[in-house]
Amino acid sequence: MIAIALSAVAPGFALLSYFYLRHELEAEPLGYVIRxxxxxxxxxxxxxxxxxxFVEEGVLVGPFWKAFVATxxxxxxxxxFMIYYTIYIHKVFDDYYDGILYAVACSLGFATLENFLYLWVYDSIEIAIxxxxxxxxxxxxxxxxxxxxxxxxxxxxHERFWLFTALMAATLLHGMFDYILLVEPMNKVPAVVYIVVLWMVALLLVRTANRSNHRQYK
Structure with missing residues (x-):
């Protein structure tokens, strides 16, 4: 059980540490990241x-609706919503990379607990990987x-445009990922390829955000 617990939380903390250290200008207050x-x-x-x-009521159970809406x-x-009202409107959110760091922290908090509960039920190292x-x-x-x-x-x-784009872009990317898994549940190759492409996009955005910071504080 200890191995499963560590397998559940380790990826989230590892990824959070990586994105925390990619901030090139200054380290964000750790307390706010943990928050x-x-x-x-x-x-x-x-x-x-x-x-x-939704499942009990038989609502949004088709692959498309389940992937893009219910999930x-x-x-x-x-x-x-949580990022906006706990961090975005706070003065600590003051540069381009902060959005990436705090959004990743919030999402990994969600993913880590979800992962722990999932592995607690299925108790499998293979699934954990x-x-x-x-x-x-x-x-x-x-x-x-x-x-x-x-x-x-x-x-x-154009703050409202970017706020709306933030939600919709993440929703579309997440929905496509879930849809791939629902349509091809036994074939992980398409999902892995999709994640690799997302990693390339993410690294480009990280680099762009840091460059914007350097230009801002020149």
Whole structure:
């Protein structure tokens, strides 16, 4: 059981550490990063309750609706809402990369607790490996895109456009990922390829956000 627990939480903390260290200008207050992580974890239970209600009522159970609405839109909206009201409007959110860092922290808090509960039920190291590669990484990468847009919103005259784009971009990327898994549940290759492409996009956005910071504080 200890091995399963460590397997459940290790990917989330490893990814959070990676994105925390990629901030090139200054280290963000660790307390606020942890706060975002915990806020994301808190979201697991109300979201699970709503998703359970959908299943019980037979609502949004088709592959498309389940992937894009019952899962992606629901989860990404609550994460977006939590990030906006706990961090975005706070003065600590003051540069382009902050959006990425705090969005990743919130999403990984959600993904880590969700992963722990899932592995607690299935108790399998093999499943733990696949979940680290796919769902946990996926949540972090969707968050990079959301956070990049939030960082732009903070410094743009078109704030509402970027806030809306943050939510919709993360929802579409998340929905596509879940749809791939629902349509090809036994074939993980398409999902792995999708995650690899998202990693390339995420690294580009990380680099772009850091460059924007350097230009801002020149």
């Amino acid at each position: 975002s992580f915990v806020a994301g974890a808190i979201l697991v239970f109300p979201i699970m309750f709503v998703q359970y209600a 992606a839109l629901l989860e990404e909206f609550f994460k977006w 696949w979940r680290a590669v796919l769902p946990v990484s996926g949540h972090a990468l969707f968050a990079v895109v959301m956070g990049f847009c939030l960082g732009r919103a903070k410094h743009s005259t």
